Amino acid sequence: MELQEILLKIDELPTPDPIVQRIVSVASDPNASAKDLAQVIKLDASLTARILRLVNSAYYGLPRKIVALNEAIMILGFKTVRNIALSIFTYSSVVKNKKSTVDHYQLWKHFIGTAVGCELLAQMVGYPNKEELFISGLLHDIGKVALDYIFPEAFAAVTKLTKNLQISFMQAEEKLNLPNHPIISGKMIEKWNLPEIVVYSASGHHAPNNFSESVYSDVVAIVHIVDFLINLMRYGDSYTYGGLTLSSFALNVLGIKPSFLTNLTEKLRLRLIEAEDFLKIEQEVS
């Protein structure tokens, strides 16, 4: 199957609903205020309720309960609220594909795990724009969801291959002559009008070495390292069962030593426990 065919089919994929799209665009408008963002979100009562539930979750650990959306945006910032909205939308896209045979919960767990890990690693290495890294981690494997939508049979074949041969998703895609999922992820993120940094960190997460000359080399490295760790920790399931290697180039870009990864893994375990509410997005809001 050719990339072009897939790309054509991507257009058929569910795009974020208009409200999420507007959230994304308001959150990246330099002249927008908290009120502007709140007004958009408030149009969807269910989304508002879910956002507020996540805002008050252990992941953000606020000292007091926040009841007003406006306040939530002020306190957590535009980008974080945008991230929550996007998480909710992505969750629906992953889980609501009824045609598929995939264990969506495990795949979602991989997404959230990587998102949380990327934000944590960004903070630990002193990268200021850590909120964007959350989205990069969240969407780095969205290409897999696209494949599952467009060709559930192909996705099933890939997962069968990775399991039987103990190889990575990429290696299986190559064996089956399928376009690589990071590239599809990149195309989708682009289509959703998310910032370039998210596009590149997702599309490059299996080839950090190709970004040695790029301004995005550090964010690509972050997503690469966290994706590797989350797979290693067996948090969720990305349908990769071997063949993954950690790029020493990525470690060098961030100036970290392998021993740093032990520290990161320990902190990540704690963060993942705090992030558990992100796994239960579908639960009805009381």
Next chain:
Amino acid sequence: MALQMSSNRIHMFISSFIRESSNVKDPDSLLLSLIKIVQKFINCEWIAILDKDLNVRKSDLNDIKIEQDLLEMIKWSMEKMSPTSLVKDQSTTLVFPLMKTNKVLGVLLAKTEEEPVFEVFELISTLAFLSAVVLENLDLYRSLEKQHAIVEETMNYMRQIFNSFPQIVVVLNSQLNPVFSNLQYLEREKEPKLVEAIEKVARNVLTTGSRQVKEVESEGTFYSLIAEKIEYEGETQVLLSITDVTNTKELERLKEIDKLKTDFVASISHELRTPLAAIKAYSETMLSSLNDLDKDTLSDFLQTVYKESLHLESLLDELLDFAKIEQKAMVLDKVRFDLTELIKEVTQSMSELAKSKNVRLEQDTNGPIFIFADKKRIRQVLINLISNGVKYSKENHEDKFVKVSTKLNGTSVVVSVSDNGIGIPQEYQQKVFEKFFRVGSALDYRTEGAGIGLTITKEIIELHGGKIWLESRVDEGSVFYVQLPLGE
């Protein structure tokens, strides 16, 4: 209404902040310029920077009050390292943690009635982040400076201690150049003998790797050198501590002289006792058996008493002379006389003594030599040298001689007294002129004398402005040379 900004203005803000922050030398001025720049693009009631324990470190308004519930949120923001804005009543408090790689250094608070747009928020975040980086560097720089000052102070302290040592302390590197030293070394580093000794001993330490000890004399001072190896920054160096031992040496010398004096008293007592005992014994015999002795025996006895009293007298003269030398009280009574004649007189007067030891006395002189000197003292010198030659002849030798020769040499004359006696070992050739010295043990019964003859001789000659020296080989004999100015 929301505050809006053009990208031109943003660029201008960042540029001027970078310019200001790269010029600051201390954290306070950095924080001040951060506050100023925030003031420029947002109207604030106040702006404050708190340290990580939430104490106000810098602000544009005195007496800032932060409510308890806000403090809770500020702590949360710092802990999560997430900038936030807290709305209370009509105003908003913007909170920007100053953080650098997982470390929070403080927090910037700005209280405003305006509602900041997304961009302003992002910009302040960026500035706060930049400030934290600069702040940490400044802190590092300051702690480095502080450490530097401590190191400097410690160095001075150590130097003071080293300078207070009476010892010389110096460290040489492997190229033998001094890399550390105290004042005492700097005062003496121009003394070639000392520096040479230091280098030599240091080289030995470097080759053997073990501690070395050496003594050296330089410009009238005796030094004891102790050198050992030390390691510094991977290089082997040599630490030397050098002590002035001149006083110790002087003390040792005085102790030695003291011992020689004690020996001298023992020896001179013995020397005086021998003739005295003879005089006493002969007189007693004569007194108790005066009627039984014939005239010849009596004469013989009296002869011995007379000879021994002469000997006693000469010993006492010697002692007296020696005491004069010690007190520097010897005065010369100079007259003009013929030295050749004097030598002839002396050899004749000593022929008896020479004969008794089987020694031939020879004179090798050529015509009269007139000299202006103390005749009595010169006679004393000749007697001393000739009697020494006779005294130290080889006991069982067939042909023993002592020869006196003269040689004119411009305005001076050299008298040489040579013998084929036992000779003087090389190591004693200088010491024979020292007070109380006798080759071998201090008490040598085979020879007689106070052991001060040559000391007196040397003194007399030097008082005349002359000098004395010797050449000698063990078992072959000795030559004593006396050079005297002819005078007037």
